[in-house]
Amino acid sequence: MALSILYWLNFVSGTKKLHQKSEVAVKSEHVLKFLYDPELRHVQGRVQASMRDRSYHINITLGDNYTVEDSICDCVNGQDKCHHKASLLLYGYKNVSKTDVRESWIKHPKSGPPKKTMTMDELFPPTPKLANYSHAMDSF
Ligand SMILES: [Zn+2]
Numbered sequence: 229m230a231l232s233i234l235y236w237l238n239f240v241s242g243t244k245k246l247h248q249k250s251e252v253a254v255k256s257e258h259v260l261k262f263l264y265d266p267e268l269r270h271v272q273g274r275v276q277a278s279m280r281d282r283s284y285h286i287n288i289t290l291g292d293n294y295t296v297e298d299s300i301c302d303c304v305n306g307q308d309k310c311h312h313k314a315s316l317l318l319y320g321y322k323n324v325s326k327t328d329v330r331e332s333w334i335k336h337p338k339s340g341p342p343k344k345t346m347t348m349d350e351l352f353p354p355t356p357k358l359a360n361y362s363h364a365m366d367s368f
Pocket of ligand 1 (some may be wrong): 302303312313
């Protein structure tokens with residue numbers, strides 16, 4: 229599930245610098261990490277700085293009508309609009325397939341695997357050595 233281009237367009241609207249810098253960043257593959265959770269409407273990522281050898285972390289919460297409700301980036305302009313945020317929004321539109329990396333994101337406790345899938349062997353290791361080990365862990 230890709231982000232609508234409208235999120236990016238609204239975000240960079242009227243700011244030619246943001247528009248251009250984010251396009252360059254995406255083309256230069258400065259977006260190092262992109263995670264999108266459609267349920268929470270949350271975008272998280274890492275964008276490489278254009279000059280220096282470092283990267284910034286960005287968190288974006290999407291709002292209604294293709295707007296950005298809340299966003300933060302740890303660059304100097306991170307409280308305001310910066311091209312790192314814009315780059316993530318553009319990346320989310322262009323790279324549809326990579327948005328599926330959500331699976332590798334932090335699992336929410338509620339979506340964890342059901343306990344029923346564990347076998348008896350997993351619950352009670354058959355070898356005495358492992359049994360002793362788990363017993364020691366219990367009393368820890
Ligand atoms: Zn930034």
